Amino acid sequence: MNSIIDEAFSTELFRIEGHKLIDQIAEYLDACYDRKIEKAIPWSEPDDLLKFWQNKLSGERIPFSEIVAAALDNSVHLHHPRYIGHQVAVPAPLTILSEMVSSLLNAGMVIYETGQTSTAMEKIVTDWICSKIGYESNSGGVLTSGGSLGNLTALLAARQKMGDNDIWEDGVIDGEKYIILVSEEAHYSIARAGKILGLGKGVVKVPADKHFQMDMDQLKKLYSEFSNQNKKVIAVAASACTTSTGTYDRLNDIADFCAENNLWLHVDAAHGGGAVLTDKYKHLAEGIDRADSVVIDFHKMFVSPGLITSVSFKDNDDSYSAFAQKASYLWSKDHEKEWFNIGKRTVECTKKMMSLKIFVLLKIYGEELFKEYIESRYNAAREFAELIKQRKNFEILTEPQSNILCFRYNPGAMDDASLNKLNSALRRKMLENGKFYIVQTTAKGNIYQRVTVMNPFTNSIDFGSLLDDIDRNYFENFIQH
Numbered sequence: 001m002n003s004i005i006d007e008a009f010s011t012e013l014f015r016i017e018g019h020k021l022i023d024q025i026a027e028y029l030d031a032c033y034d035r036k037i038e039k040a041i042p043w044s045e046p047d048d049l050l051k052f053w054q055n056k057l058s059g060e061r062i063p064f065s066e067i068v069a070a071a072l073d074n075s076v077h078l079h080h081p082r083y084i085g086h087q088v089a090v091p092a093p094l095t096i097l098s099e100m101v102s103s104l105l106n107a108g109m110v111i112y113e114t115g116q117t118s119t120a121m122e123k124i125v126t127d128w129i130c131s132k133i134g135y136e137s138n139s140g141g142v143l144t145s146g147g148s149l150g151n152l153t154a155l156l157a158a159r160q161k162m163g164d165n166d167i168w169e170d171g172v173i174d175g176e177k178y179i180i181l182v183s184e185e186a187h188y189s190i191a192r193a194g195k196i197l198g199l200g201k202g203v204v205k206v207p208a209d210k211h212f213q214m215d216m217d218q219l220k221k222l223y224s225e226f227s228n229q230n231k232k233v234i235a236v237a238a239s240a241c242t243t244s245t246g247t248y249d250r251l252n253d254i255a256d257f258c259a260e261n262n263l264w265l266h267v268d269a270a271h272g273g274g275a276v277l278t279d280k281y282k283h284l285a286e287g288i289d290r291a292d293s294v295v296i297d298f299h300k301m302f303v304s305p306g307l308i309t310s311v312s313f314k315d316n317d318d319s320y321s322a323f324a325q326k327a328s329y330l331w332s333k334d335h336e337k338e339w340f341n342i343g344k345r346t347v348e349c350t351k352k353m354m355s356l357k358i359f360v361l362l363k364i365y366g367e368e369l370f371k372e373y374i375e376s377r378y379n380a381a382r383e384f385a386e387l388i389k390q391r392k393n394f395e396i397l398t399e400p401q402s403n404i405l406c407f408r409y410n411p412g413a414m415d416d417a418s419l420n421k422l423n424s425a426l427r428r429k430m431l432e433n434g435k436f437y438i439v440q441t442t443a444k445g446n447i448y449q450r451v452t453v454m455n456p457f458t459n460s461i462d463f464g465s466l467l468d469d470i471d472r473n474y475f476e477n478f479i480q481h
């Protein structure tokens with residue numbers, strides 16, 4: 001080997017390290033699946049872990065496999081059935097390999113030339129999801145880096161289409177004028193997108209009802225109040241489903257309202273959009289095909305690593321209005337709607353080859369994989385809710401609609417303030433203990449434990465054992481003996 005560059009690009013070393021890596025990952029996955037790894041999250045305090053990695057970097061050169069082992073040892077084990085925390089997907093092994101191919105090709109994507117295959121695959125994947133939403137052939141969309149960026153992209157198009165002037169060109173002249181109505185239960189990225197769009201106080205929260213769905217009466221009331229003040233409501237953003245409780249808004253009712261009043265309907269289906277692929281749960285998203293734009297994260301319920309978000313438009317022409325911008329060094333025909341120059345319709349210039357992972361899963365396993373996975377995880381959340389209802393010291397917040405479930409420990413004779421303290425402390429103990437990874441949320445002002453049943457292998461024995469652990473934790477740490 002002559003130089004460090006030769007070593008860094010050596011195919012011989014790549015082959016050796018690559019074979020070792022695949023074995024290492026397979027062993028890791030087996031240990032997770034079999035619950036041989038004790039903790040779903042090996043918790044470390046941030047400063048301790050920072051020091052650990054600083055020491056690793058400053059010490060002697062170590063083999064690649066050692067760095068990988070240390071990364072595995074110090075991360076959430078998504079493939080562990082006791083991982084039931086956030087909505088981060090548990091990647092199917094073929095998507096891990098596909099990710100390697102997309103890193104190899106490192107396709108730029110801003111123009112067709114730099115990402116030919118990924119561009120073609122992206123059109124196939126986005127057309128497929130449009131058809132599953134129930135859109136017709138004039139629909140279309142793009143992939144983008146995450147649901148937050150997806151919501152921003154869709155609302156940019158809404159602002160441009162529904163505004164009175166060319167806002168892209170002139171800016172928001174009267175920041176007080178335009179309104180986006182969004183459920184108080186919606187993901188924060190919607191409100192953030194509205195702020196980035198320059199709408200300021202125009203991002204208005206619609207109260208949710210007792211089922212955590214957007215309250216239709218409040219929506220109508222707010223709309224008429226703003227109309228009477230000569231403000232222009234341009235869009236309603238609905239959730240399918242919400243992040244905190246996993247609840248689907250009544251999309252048909254909201255779509256009726258938007259149609260009557262000529263409003264853009266955006267549906268943030270980042271988490272729950274996949275329900276459209278199932279027989280059992282597609283009714284939850286009924287009406288989604290009436291939305292002007294829909295965001296779905298494939299890195300949530302499609303067993304794929306991040307980031308892969310589809311932004312689908314009922315009318316594909318709308319996707320070109322989000323960025324009415326010129327970049328003559330890239331596109332010779334700025335104003336032409338060329339589907340194959342995807343950078344005309346995304347925030348990103350350089351963008352990863354996202355489509356490959358979904359293309360691979362569709363080709364090798366078919367839609368059946370997504371359907372089975374989503375149905376089974378939604379079923380599992382319902383099973384867990386039933387188990388909780390049989391336990392004396394626990395209560396659910398609301399019946400689960402998706403695979404997200406909120407519950408709290410309630411040993412009785414405590415007010416909400418004390419229960420909040422107790423549940424917060426219990427969750428902290430669970431985190432430090434690490435056997436299960438669960439999270440917490442605030443709903444209607446109170447603290448709840450929150451699980452998202454993402455792992456395909458989490459079963460009712462795990463759920464029972466989690467409840468036992470919380471119970472034990474309470475008696476060992478929170479009762480004066």
Ligand SMILES: Cc1ncc(COP(=O)(O)O)c(C=O)c1O
Binds near residue numbers: 270297
């Ligand atoms: C409903 C909803 N929308 C948007 C987002 C943001 O997606 P991302 O994390 O991909 O930016 C989330 C993330 O949890 C979500 O639950």
